[in-house]
Amino acid sequence: xxxPMTSRQRVQAALRHxxxxxxxxxxxxxxxxxxxxxxxxxxxxxxEGGAEIVRSLLTNTAEPDPRLVEMFGGDVVAFQPxxxxxxxxxxxxxTDSWADEWGIRYRRPPGGHxxxxxxxxxxxxxxxxxxxxxxxxxxxxxxxxxxxxxPLRVAHASGDKAVLLNAPAIGIWRSCSTxxxxxxxxxxxxxxxxxxxxxxxxxxxxxxxxxx
Numbered sequence: 001x002x003x004p005m006t007s008r009q010r011v012q013a014a015l016r017h018x019x020x021x022x023x024x025x026x027x028x029x030x031x032x033x034x035x036x037x038x039x040x041x042x043x044x045x046x047x048e049g050g051a052e053i054v055r056s057l058l059t060n061t062a063e064p065d066p067r068l069v070e071m072f073g074g075d076v077v078a079f080q081p082x083x084x085x086x087x088x089x090x091x092x093x094x095t096d097s098w099a100d101e102w103g104i105r106y107r108r109p110p111g112g113h114x115x116x117x118x119x120x121x122x123x124x125x126x127x128x129x130x131x132x133x134x135x136x137x138x139x140x141x142x143x144x145x146x147x148x149x150x151p152l153r154v155a156h157a158s159g160d161k162a163v164l165l166n167a168p169a170i171g172i173w174r175s176c177s178t179x180x181x182x183x184x185x186x187x188x189x190x191x192x193x194x195x196x197x198x199x200x201x202x203x204x205x206x207x208x209x210x211x212x
């Protein structure tokens with residue numbers, strides 16, 4: 001009979017393309033669930049108390065309750081990089097809107113479950129100079145990781161879980177293209193003739209298609 005692996009050994013074996021003792025389970029590590037689903041799941045399972053922490057306000061997803069991670073056999077404990085030191089989160093209660101550190105504004109419609117982008121700081125940019133003047137977030141800001149160093153060290157030294165540091169952004173193309181109001185890909189070439197395009201505004205995403 002095969003000796004049971006620890007969670008960390010199981011994940012490491014899978015990453016080496018070796019057969020672990022069972023399939024590793026990532027419950028709430030790389031991806032998690034909506035706060036309302038998280039709350040309903042705890043209620044269904046009879047789990048009372050515990051902090052309700054929102055991991056991502058964009059998707060309104062929850063930091064999973066550790067009791068749920070254990071209950072579902074999760075093999076991963078995850079940590080989230082912080083924003084840069086120059087960014088301060090502010091939620092406007094009157095409009096239920098906020099801006100991320102790229103300057104993109106998001107709002108949640110009445111009765112909605114998620115926040116949607118509606119204002120794009122580079123939507124009107126037409127030149128390289130305008131883009132270069134735009135204050136981009138600093139990806140090497142030490143503040144992104146300073147508060148995580150000790151918790152990461154403790155998690156690695158004291159537990160048997162695989163320790164995961166999630167990406168600080170939602171994807172290189174989306175992070176770079178969304179300030180201009182684009183959702184995917186690198187091209188800004190419109191599929192419509194110039195005469196049929198509407199005049200863009202800060203709240204109007206550009207129309208464009210992917211090349212290749």
